[in-house]
């Protein structure tokens with residue numbers, strides 16, 4: 001965890017992770033899935049547990065926001 005990146009984050013507007021229910025920081029690695037927002041690590045762990053493989057994630061013009069292209073998700 002790089003502490004330097006979390007100093008100025010306003011957590012008021014942060015969504016809650018759909019898996020661990022902790023807030024997802026604005027600039028934290030996260031996945032924008034049809035079912036909600038997840039930490040990237042949470043999403044990968046959930047997806048791997050369900051489908052037995054890693055999700056196919058695509059960065060959407062930034063380094064921290066990913067979208068999943070699998071129909072299964």
Ligand SMILES: [Zn+2]
Pocket residue numbers: 017018019020021022038039042
């Ligand atoms: Zn999470």
